[in-house]
Amino acid sequence: MRHYKHLCIGIFLLFSCGIMNAQEKENGNWPDRKNLPIEPYQKLGKIAPTIKDSDPIEWPKEISAPQGAPNVLLIMIDDVGYGASSTFGGPVPTPVFDNLSKTGLTYNRFHTTAVCSSSRAALITGRNHHTAATGIIMEFSTPYPGYNSLVPRSVASIGKILTDNGYGTSWFGKNHNVPDWQTTPAGPFNLWPTGLGFEHFYGFLGADAHQFRPALMENTKPVDPYIVDGKVDKDYILDKDLANHTIKWIETQKAVSPNKPFFVYYTPGTAHAPHQAPKEWIAKYKGKFDYGFEKQRQMTFEKQKELGIIPKDAKLAPTPAEYQKWDALSPNMKKIVAREMEVYGAQLSYSDYQIGRVIQSIKDMGELDNTLIIYIMGDNGASAEDPTGHGLTSEIGIMVNGEVDTEEFMLKNLDEFGGPWMAEHYSQSWAHAMNTPYQWDKKIASHLGGSRTGMVISWPAKIKQTGQIRSQFTHITDIVPTILEAANLPIPETVDGFKQEPMAGTSLEYTFDNAKAPEKHTTQYFEIIGNRAIYKDGWIASTTPKILPWEGNHPASKDPMNDYKWELYNLNTDFSQTDNIAAKNPEKLKELQKVFVTEASKYEVFPLDDRYIERLNPENRPNFNKGRTEFVYHNGVSRITEGMAPNMKNTSYSLTASIEVKAGDEGMIMTQGGYFGGTALMLLKGKPTFTYAFSHYPNHKWTIQSPTALSAGKHTIVMNFDYSGGGAGKAAKVSLMVDGKEVAKGDIPKTVPKRFSSDETLDVGEDFGTPVTRDYEVPFTFQGKIGEVKVNLKS
Template identity: 50%
Template sequence: MFTFNLSSMGFAQDVLPRPPQPFKGTVNLRAKESKPDFPQPIKAPAGAPNVLLVLLDDVGFGATSTFGGPCHTPTFQMLADNGLKFNHFHTTALCSPTRAALITGRNHHSVHSGAITEAATGFPGYDSVMQKDTATVAEVLKQNGYGTAWFGKNHNVPDWQTSQAGPFDLWPTGLGFDHFYGFLGGDTSQWRPAVTEGTKPIDPYLGDPDYNFDYDIADQAIKWIGMQKAVAPDKPFFCYYAPGATHAPHHPKKEWVEKYKGKFDQGWDKIREETFARQKKMGIIPQDAVLTPLAPGIQTWDSCSANEKKAYARFMEVYAGFLEQTDYNVGRVIDSIRKRGELDNTMVIFIAGDNGASAEGSRQGLLNEMTFFNGVKENIDDVLARADEIGSWKTYNHYPIGWAHAMCTPFQWTKQIASHFGGTRNGMVISWPKGIAAKGELRTQFHHCIDVVPTILEACQVTMPSSVNGVTQKPIEGVSLAYTFAEANAKDQRTKQYFELLANRAIYSDGWVACTTPVGAPWDSAGAKVDEITGYKWELYDTSKDFSQAHDLAAEMPDKLKDLQLLFYTEAARYNVLPIDNSKTERLDPAIRPSLTRGRKSFSYTEGMVRIPEGASPDIKNKSWSVKAEVEVKENASGMIVTQGGLFGGWGLYLNQGKPVFHYNFVDVAHFDVAGKESLAPGKHTVEMQFAYDGGGIGRGGMATVSVDGSPVAKGRVERTIPI
């Protein structure tokens, strides 16, 4: 066993990049009389470990078998058996904020990421534009001799910067990552993903009917690591592996789903009880922990109809299969490192979730997640009729909120709710055979995702520079977890931490938590309608004795509550949390952010221009609009002329056997066709569609008219349009 004192390994390095190396040779008139000397490549500190940072998506504390849950995670467990398990680790309660904090070591508002990028507002803590004064861990390690790569989900590029027009400095390759293979947005289909390699959009699924993105990124990570070690075996790597799983849509291969057939027929209430009992038996939670009640608005399993139970159980079977498949593919990456003899000196940090489980799937689950964000209710009979399609390429599925709450056992609430541990507490495992002697032990110190970067830097014997690429850096706001590696009972070094997301807020201080009571549920897309400051009740918990936030002490200890409230607002002012904003739908409007399209009334595109993101595309929602195409066709030609959106919502103008068709897809709940009856003659034509919006609010219908060469050939109603 090779162990050492991590805290003694830092070395002075104040500025990156390092100044040019002095020439140590000699120069005379003739080369043969001179002594050459090359600038030497920067090398990582001797013995510095490889780092594999794994971040799953939307996995609650009580989902994985490693933390007592019903979903089998043998890879996660293997790492726990060979390392340390942390049961007091926290995230921010939402995707983009956690991811920005994780790779910078600063609080999410400090790095301008107080909400998801699609909900950015024009305030410093929320504008989504990460600045150069908060360099990522990849940038620092890269300039200290590491190879760096990012695989999977990003969700940190401002939405108006995600097109091929750039700028690209906030894409992964602009943040210190040598290589990126993944997707930029919050989610993607696993069967037909919107993949980007570097900064180039690609479609790796074309021609491969068995394609699945979760397998693909594992393959890509294995190849990249293999190449790094084949070419430069002494150069350590930093690999950030962030699969889209288990964010909706839940898209595992069928064999993983079948493993769980019938395993959830007992319902979410019973699953919560079973998980809670396992957590106590495994020592994951204290024996005096209390199982909190169902969140308000979640129906009991017994109150569901037989048909509802059948559909709901299927949703959970698919989810569980997705999580186990993801764990398997993480295991493939780790096995590839083991086979190269590198695992002993590879620090693997595996975080099961960037927030709690997602309760954005409505009370009954969804065939298409886009219905939730547009306030459209799906018919349960339609859901049940398509139960066998759940998880296939034909659905953009999400499970019911009852399952989300069960996956956050034993805590209150879920993703989005930063005030409670159901939204912020996630299971984490760290394994590093050469650096951590302990095996299979639990650590109970309170920590946060901003603590991961200083942990990595300390293990890699690298200090955070005061300046990176000419920009003075903000101090790291996290603290290293390395002090816990050798001492199970070490005193907590993180004694204070604020939480805020969509106005749900909390402050942790020396075991105490003061937090707001949510006034709106995560499954309510409209958001709260109360004053952000005076409209919230506060709760108080002594988490040193109350693991699950089950006993509210606010009424008994008003002075303690007041002190903590004041502390929250002190921290809020310090870290750019203000102003507090509880809006949801309003924030999602691209019109409130910088835009490449603002003020433009006309857009021209030519063949081959694909994958233009919504933030850089014409906004045709809630207004009249038209599209005109100049085409040259053969007899009875079929094919797409132009489309925006896809299988789960959008529109297209195409030819079917020479006949022009305008199709409107209302979030895959309703479809409208306006089609000409005559085929176009071979040759050049102008095909046009004009849409006259009814007005009177958002999401209304309108009249679509299709014309060929200036003459109308079809007219029809589109009764509903996508509002958001």
């Protein structure tokens, strides 16, 4: 009885507290949107030991978005410069972007961080990229707080904030924000989109994706939508697939919860290399760019003035002398370079078309009026990552591994440009033309060619002064605060118990109804790979670039803090950053340099580091494989990214496969990389075969094959890769053994020194993406049984 009495008192006190808390919440303390997540609120009645003596009780009230909160469609295109789209005076028709500028507002002084991972981290968090530990792309991360690529829990994403506030949230397309060593299907997944608070993800991890053979993930599961019934769908293309999935997701959301607003982060890999597009879209541009870079730059400049995108008194910034000149190209090379731009134009306009399909679906559902659309045309300036001046047929092969394209090969394969067997990137000078009217390009954070891109915001229910231009200084960190103000949501103080870092950006709603509103984002630093600038009240101080945009391998500066010269511009009177007035205003320059140091100290920019490709080695980052010399894989293991695979470059190693086959069985045993650089151990028409691809050039593919097919039964195949040593990318000798007997041997004259691929992976029992050689087609599933495959690394 005594225990029962104490139990009743305990229940009474418990529910009395519950009632009091409920009453407090009813009095205005629920929901507390500044502290996330938000527990459901339940109004309690009387609770007695039996139902008959208890009062009815309401179901817990779960959090919902504020009344009238808009849907949000946040669009980010990749590697598109300020002067590429027709909306901003460029040569590529982007009618969807054009239309949104007419029904919304065009921002002609919008800024990114100048490189993709960093811009994307700032975009989804509202903090500066170093605060989000993303001072450089993920594959080049270093242990310092601003650069380690481990986004802190004190920096919650817009996906997390909106999910916890009752939105349905999703992410479609590129995710270049997962640490390099965490990108395999083994996780960890806390920094993948679903770990960052997004409810759904469909896209790819890393810098880029093959449009016809992408390595996609649905949430955390690998998917290969271009493979249908075991065969490659010849009509598949990524941009269309992303739009299809986005439309389906939105339709499902609204069918089930019509009053629940959605948030879609839509970020296709277009127009990052590889430049690829449907043939019929490429055909639309035939002959459109035969006049060359310099004329295009002048044409765009004039069009920008005509549209009012730039002021009438703006100047065209000079092209740095190091860039390729059109008249210096041979007649055949002009054909090749013009074709590259045709492909780029086709890819960008095709992606814009697919975005239009997404917007049309929202309109068809009657949701467009209350949908905030933020369309950012470029996560940085156009990419001039072409060391040749005439473009590349493989960015990984030429830019990273040092191969050289030949005019003969490029001309012979001109019709293949834009298709699955080329992964080209256009000329450095096309990139510069796409950044009109500014100087420099992607990676050059010190100058507007690297950081300034186009943006349009549309929200029919809210924005009434449509078709106008807004010229306040705006930055990518302003986007999250804008979304939160639009949704009538506060910036959270804590998320999952972690006190949040302050937002660095400012909501742009103040510009919606007032073209002349004084800008609120008055100070902003820029820094990527040692290139840096500081903006304050219309002035910008910028370092003079020491390293060209296409230089990956270069000597690091001994003292990047002091080795760089500085320039000074008054952007109030010099829109396009053309008149360096540092010599005339030394005191102003010193003042801004001090501001940079203050901002850099505040936001964890230090230590400055202008190294680039040399940071790429996976050994520079945490790696579960450090110290391992033996790796064991079983059939079905796939999507092991290069950073987490055994490092089989510049070393000797062996592969040992235990298999069981029937006579004539074939298929992939183990592969890494693909057509543009990779290796494959397989049975080809039953014959043990090892193929090595240094690049996509036919004379860069070497095959060592047994003269006879395997008999039925169990076998052990060993491939010995004997590296010659003496540096990176040297030759190797290969021997194939079957059941202890050598059956074939051969030489590999040169090997991949730095990276097989940026998107293709290590797979066992199947091959995904592109094949290493066109002697077989993916998925080339192994028809027998694989017991295990061992990789043994040797010194």
